[in-house]
Amino acid sequence: MTTEGVLVQILKTTASPLDKWAFTTNAADAPVRAALKLGRTDDSYWQALRLSVKMLPAGTAKPMIAAIMAEKGEFDVSEESVSMDVAGRLIIWAQAEGLLSSDGVAVESETALV
Numbered sequence: 001m002t003t004e005g006v007l008v009q010i011l012k013t014t015a016s017p018l019d020k021w022a023f024t025t026n027a028a029d030a031p032v033r034a035a036l037k038l039g040r041t042d043d044s045y046w047q048a049l050r051l052s053v054k055m056l057p058a059g060t061a062k063p064m065i066a067a068i069m070a071e072k073g074e075f076d077v078s079e080e081s082v083s084m085d086v087a088g089r090l091i092i093w094a095q096a097e098g099l100l101s102s103d104g105v106a107v108e109s110e111t112a113l114v
Helices: 019-023 029-037 044-055 063-072 079-096
Strands: none
Touching: 019 029, 019 044, 029 044, 029 079, 044 079, 063 079
16 A cells, blocks of 8 residues: 555546447537437437447448548538438438338337347
């Protein structure tokens, strides 16, 4: 036991994709999460999180955002428009994969949004 000096302990932990999407304050990802829950049912936040995790398991939309910005060019994009575009593409992708119905409601099945 010491009475002098500084004791430092470091804890390293990895956040799950759900944690990353639920608690992100990243300027690129938070608007995507918000856009995904627009116009959804009462459990829209949970559905948006589950969709985000299923479609982007790395916990970020940054690669998709970068691809869209490169596709559109730097001059005719805004953060809000890119976020809405990413959300729209994710919804279309999820519908094609059978994760969402055509009206945007999560499909209940074993392979649906877990």
